[in-house]
Structure formats: C-alpha cells, structure tokens
Amino acid sequence: MSTTHTDGSPVLRMESVRKTFGGSVVLRNVGLEVAPHTVTALIGASGSGKSTLLRCANLLEEIDDGAIWLDGEEITGPGVDQDAVRRRIGVVFQAYNLFPHMTVLENITLAPRRVHGVTRAEAEERAVALLERLGLGDRARAYPDRLSGGQQQRVAIVRALAVRPRLLLLDEITAALDPELVSEVLTVVRDLKNDGMTMVLATHEMGFARDVADQVCFLDGGVVLERGTAEQVFEDTQQERTRRFLRRIVEAGRL
Amino acid sequence: MTVTKGGSGREDADDGGRLPGDGTDAVDDGYVPSRRRLERERHKRVRARRATAVAALSTLATAAVLYLIVVSAPGWPRTKETFFNGQYAREAFPKVLEGLWLNVRLLLVCGIAVLVLGMLIAVARTLRGPVFFPLRVLAAAYTDFFRGLPLIINLMIVVLGVPALRLQGVTVDPVLLGGTALTLTYSAYVAEVFRAGIESVHPSQRAAARSLGLTNRQTLRHVVLPQAVRRQVPPLLNDLVSLQKDTGLVSIGGAVDAVRAADIIVGRSLNYTPYIVAGLVFVALTIPMTRCTDWVTARMDRQRAQGGAI
Numbered sequence: 380m381s382t383t384h385t386d387g388s389p390v391l392r393m394e395s396v397r398k399t400f401g402g403s404v405v406l407r408n409v410g411l412e413v414a415p416h417t418v419t420a421l422i423g424a425s426g427s428g429k430s431t432l433l434r435c436a437n438l439l440e441e442i443d444d445g446a447i448w449l450d451g452e453e454i455t456g457p458g459v460d461q462d463a464v465r466r467r468i469g470v471v472f473q474a475y476n477l478f479p480h481m482t483v484l485e486n487i488t489l490a491p492r493r494v495h496g497v498t499r500a501e502a503e504e505r506a507v508a509l510l511e512r513l514g515l516g517d518r519a520r521a522y523p524d525r526l527s528g529g530q531q532q533r534v535a536i537v538r539a540l541a542v543r544p545r546l547l548l549l550d551e552i553t554a555a556l557d558p559e560l561v562s563e564v565l566t567v568v569r570d571l572k573n574d575g576m577t578m579v580l581a582t583h584e585m586g587f588a589r590d591v592a593d594q595v596c597f598l599d600g601g602v603v604l605e606r607g608t609a610e611q612v613f614e615d616t617q618q619e620r621t622r623r624f625l626r627r628i629v630e631a632g633r634l
Numbered sequence: 635m636t637v638t639k640g641g642s643g644r645e646d647a648d649d650g651g652r653l654p655g656d657g658t659d660a661v662d663d664g665y666v667p668s669r670r671r672l673e674r675e676r677h678k679r680v681r682a683r684r685a686t687a688v689a690a691l692s693t694l695a696t697a698a699v700l701y702l703i704v705v706s707a708p709g710w711p712r713t714k715e716t717f718f719n720g721q722y723a724r725e726a727f728p729k730v731l732e733g734l735w736l737n738v739r740l741l742l743v744c745g746i747a748v749l750v751l752g753m754l755i756a757v758a759r760t761l762r763g764p765v766f767f768p769l770r771v772l773a774a775a776y777t778d779f780f781r782g783l784p785l786i787i788n789l790m791i792v793v794l795g796v797p798a799l800r801l802q803g804v805t806v807d808p809v810l811l812g813g814t815a816l817t818l819t820y821s822a823y824v825a826e827v828f829r830a831g832i833e834s835v836h837p838s839q840r841a842a843a844r845s846l847g848l849t850n851r852q853t854l855r856h857v858v859l860p861q862a863v864r865r866q867v868p869p870l871l872n873d874l875v876s877l878q879k880d881t882g883l884v885s886i887g888g889a890v891d892a893v894r895a896a897d898i899i900v901g902r903s904l905n906y907t908p909y910i911v912a913g914l915v916f917v918a919l920t921i922p923m924t925r926c927t928d929w930v931t932a933r934m935d936r937q938r939a940q941g942g943a944i
Contacts, residue, residue, distance in 0.1 A: 439841055466847030476842035480860050489856060490846035542846065 387415045388451050390546050390577045391436060396445035398431055405431045407601030409445070413546070413594075416575040420588035420609075423598035424624060429581035430473075432598070433548045436579070437468050450545065466494060469539030473551040475531045477523040477538070483510070484519040487538045495542060502541070509537045513567055529560030536567055547571070549580035553587075565591075585628050589613050597621045719907045726899050726908035730915055733895035738919075740813050740881040740891070745874055747817045752824030757859075759825070760832055762850065773825070780822035785880060789815045793887035812884030820877050827869045831862030867934065871927035878923060879916050892916065 391413040398406040405428045413419050421429040434440040436447060438454065438461045447455045454464045478486050487509070488502040497505075510516050513533045523531055532552055539547060549568065553561045565587050571578065572591055582588050588595055588609065595612040597605040597620075605612055605621045616622045704710060758766070758773040780788070792815040797806040805811065835858045843853040885894035892915055896908035 434841075437845055439845060462844075462847055462849050465845055468845070470842075470845035472838065472842060472845075474838060476838045478839065478842070478857055478861075480864060489843075490848060493852050493856060494847040538846070 389413055389448075390415050390450060391579065392448040392451075393432075393436070394446050394448075396432075396435060396447065397443045398428075398435055398440060399443055404601050406435070406442075409598075409601070409603055411596065411603065413577060413579055415577055417577060417593040418572050418591055419579045419594045419596060420592035421579065421581040421596050421598055422583075422585065422588055422612075422624075427598040428601060429598055430550050433470070433550050433579065433581055436546075437470050437548055438464055439470075462494075466490075466542060467545045469542060469544035469547045471532070471535050471539050471547070471549045471552050473554050475523070475528075475535045475555070477531055477535055479523055482520050482522055483515070483526070483534050486523070486534060487541045490538070490542045506537065506541055509540060510534075513537060514563075527560060528556045529563045532556065532560075532564050533567055536564075536571075540571075545577065547576055547578045549578060549582075551581050551583060553582070553584055585613070585625070597624065599624070715905075717906050717910055719905055722899065722903060722905045722907035723911050726896055726911045729895040729899065730892045730908065730912045733890055733892035733912075734915055734919070736809065736884075736889065736891040737878070737881040737916075740809070740816070740884065741874075741878045744813050744816045744820065744877060744881070747813075748820040748824050748873075748877065749870075751817065751821035753828055755821060755825035756828035756832060757854065759829055760854070777822045777825050780819050781826065783819065785815070785819050786883060786886070788819050789883055789886055791815075792818070793884070808887030808889040809884060812887050812889055816877065816880060816884070820873065820880075823873050824870065827866050827873065828862065830869075831866035832858055834865060835861045864934075868927060868931040871923070871930060875920055875923045875927065878920055882912075882916060 389412040391411065393409055393411040396406050396409040396411075397404070409428070409432060411419070411432070421432060423429055431440060435442050442455055445455075446453055449464060449467060453459070454461075477483075478489070481489065484503060484506055487506040488497075488499065491497040491502040491505070492499060507516065507519055510519055513536070515530060515533055515537070518526060518530060518534070523534065526534065532555075536552075552568075553564050556564065561584070565584065568578070568580070568587075569591055580588075580592075590609075592609050594606065595609050596603045597612060597618070599620050605616070605618045607615075612621065613625065616625060707713070755773045755776060758769045759777075761770060789812060793808050793811045796804060796811055832854075839857055839861070840853055843857040844850075848856065882891060882893040885891050885897065888894070890898075892912045896912035899908040900906055
C-alpha cells in the first residue's frame, strides 16, 4: 500500500522485486510507488539494497523476479528497448561518474546531442542555462578534475537533467562530499523538488530526508519494512528495527 | 612541489635536491626571505654542485676503465680493423642512409596500419552478443597466434612462402610482403595494448554513459575508447619504437633497407664496419622517439598527479 498523495498514476511502480548477487539476497520482495512530482527517500543501513533498488529501476541491473513499470508501461518485460527506458530516467551517482576526458559542457551535452539529436548550439545553450542556475556558469569549459566535489556533483545533476528526464534517481549523492559541501548539493535537490521533479533518492542525510521527502521508505532485510510520510516514519515509528536504526543515526549525530 | 618559472632551473634539480630559490615569489606582499631560508637554499646549491661534480667524475672513471678493458683485450687490434674501420664507415654511411629511407617509409605505413588493425581487433574482442561470437573468437585466436609466433619466422613464411605459391595477382615484392608480416605481428601486440586500455576504464563510466541513454556502441565510441587510448599512449609509443627497429628485418627478403645496404658492402669487403654504422643509424633514429615517449609519459603522470583519479 502507498501513502503518497495520488494525484495521478505513479511514475515508477515496483512490485515483488527480487534481486540476488551470487548467493546473497539483496532485494527479497520490494514494492514501491512513486507519484508524479513527489520525492521518495530510501533510508536504511549500508547494504540494505538502496543503491541496488535504484540500479534496478534504471535497468543497470537485471531483476530476478517481479516487475517494474515506468509511467504505467512495464520496463522489465521481454523485448523492451532498455536504452529508450534509460533515456527517460536521469541518474546521479555517489561518485559523480563524470567523464574525465570531457569538459563540463561536453559532459552535459553528450546525451542531448548523441541520444536525443539536439543540435550542438541548442544543447550548449540549454546546458549553460542550467549551469548558471546552479551557480556554475563560469565552469563550463573546465575539466571535472578542476572542480571541487560539490561542484562535480552539481555538474552531474545538470548532466542528468539535460535530457529532461521523467524521473530522477539520486544515489547517495552527498556521501562522498565534505560536510561543508553537502548543503550546496542538497539546495539544488530542494530547488528541483519545487520545480516539480519526480525523484527517488537513497540517502544517509536523515535531516534532509525528513525535510524534503513526501514519502520515506525504510529498507531492511530486502523489503520495505516501513513507509509513510516523513512525520510518520520519523515521529510515529511503527517497527522496532526502524526505531533501532534511527536511534543509531541520532547517536552518530546525523539527525 | 615547488613552482619554478617556465621550467627553468630543471638542470639544477637534476641530481636530487630541488631548488625553490629559482622560483622567486610572484606575489608582492612585502615578503623578505628569512635568513633561515637563504641558508637552506645556499646549502642545497652547494649540495647540488657537489652532486654534479661527483657524477661527472664517476662517469669519467667508468668510461676510462671500460676503454682500457676493451683496448687491452688480446684481439683488440684485429677487432678494431674489422668493426671500426674509418674508411669502410665512410663508404657505407651514404648507402646505409639511402636504405634507411625505406625503413622510415615502412615505419610510417606499417605504424598506421598497425594502429587501425589493432584497434579493430581490440574492439572486436570486447563486442557482446551472440552475433559477434565468431568475431570474438577469431580476434582472440589472432592475437594468441601472432603474439606467440616469432617475428623472424612470420617474416620468412610471408616473404618467402607467399611468392612460392605463385598466386596470380599477389605481389612478390619483398617490401610489401615484409611490411605485411610486420603489420600482422605488431597489430596483435597493439590490440592487446588497446584491450588493456579498454578494460582499465572503470565500469562506473559505462554505467554513467548507459544511464544517460547512450547505446553500448555510443558508450564505447564517446566514453570508453577516448579514455582507453589516452591512457595507452606510452605503451603504444613503446611498441612503435620497437616496430621502427624491426623494420630492419625486412632485409631477409632481399629488400634493400639500411641493414641490407650494409650487408652488401660487408659481403664484398669482408669487413663488418657497415653493420656498426647501420646499427648506430638505427639507434640515432630511435632515440628521439624514445625521448618523445618518455616526455609524453612524464607529462601524463604529472597531469594525473595534479588532477587526481576519478
């Protein structure tokens, strides 16, 4: 069951998703619904399958069982054009994964030009506009290794946005950043939420999850153990395991 | 790391001790070097000068010892006559140079062919999907075979064996056939260099490209190969240097290159000096290329050190 405000059919829907690596079961039986223009935060201990869930949603990993729908269309069935599915989903990775041999501008315009057939001039114009919005207007010609971690991650976000995705997946995007750089990235995510972008984010930043998420899902033992609005999960916690997890987070000073 | 202006002061730093003294501070903030710093720099200069003197002396001593050992050898007068005869050297030099032009042309043509073929084979080995199975196997078999086959045997088979077939329309020109043999062997080496480069690109780069909707092929073309090639420039240049000297082996088919030109004079005069001349000419040709390789490698290492790995 889902507790999101259902003002339309879900952008992303997962049902009974199972994923194993070798002998270990990472996702046992995961169901998830993400309504349009909402933010879903996946929380849980390291190794609870948050990243795997995102990689499955983007078809970077093939699921063992279950099914996934994007805008009501099953994307895990046989004969699905995976490249076409990925074109509609943007991903931002924990380690940025920018292309080191390309400038910031080339990183961003690669997919619009090569995949979506946008002309170079138009792609660059759009890229520069996005960069300026994120305060990176002067870094367009720089190479990624000349940027700080926070700047690299913001470029990675622009790169994902440049193809105008239907859904944005954010995989612990602040985990590799110094504490003072975290906020500059989270501000961007907050702005995107205000623009109505549909997002699913795996995160360890509980304060941020509580602040920005419409739906919070606690992953444990390969299932979504607890889900609800931020208030429900953080204030009115139902499950003992969730409580224990949140207590540990508080002790570590992350909430 | 100290900042030196425009690379000057490199020679001072040759024997260890780097001199910060050369890089006068660019900022004008009223900074006056302390006595401590001046003292430290003076000490470093003295040490560098002493190191240079020691290196020069030890080189001289080593050279003198080697010279004495060779010259005092019982067979030296005879060896000097047969290997280091000035008259034969003067006679051989222009001929050898003339032959060398063939080696250079071979290097250029084979070098390009090797790079293209090597890249095709490397890409063929990374293709996925059942359709490409035969291509993958063929590429793997090719590299296995030609990397194992001694070049000299490969050359003999191609240069001597192909004409023996007396096929219509197939060349018997030893230069073309020799070049073909060189290309066959070296593209196997170069294919492995490219493949190592392709595999060294981190999977997260592919994931990022695929997540943007790029197809496997676009990912290879725009993301993987550019990084792979850039990383493999030093080993590629190394193979090119090696190819350059191995062009001398086409002489076994009778093509008149630098080695063969020397051979002709040796056969007539029974004096081996021309071989020495040919050898030195090859070395002289290879040195700039080796230096270039070193320079490129050093530059890339520096860039990597500055940029940090992603």
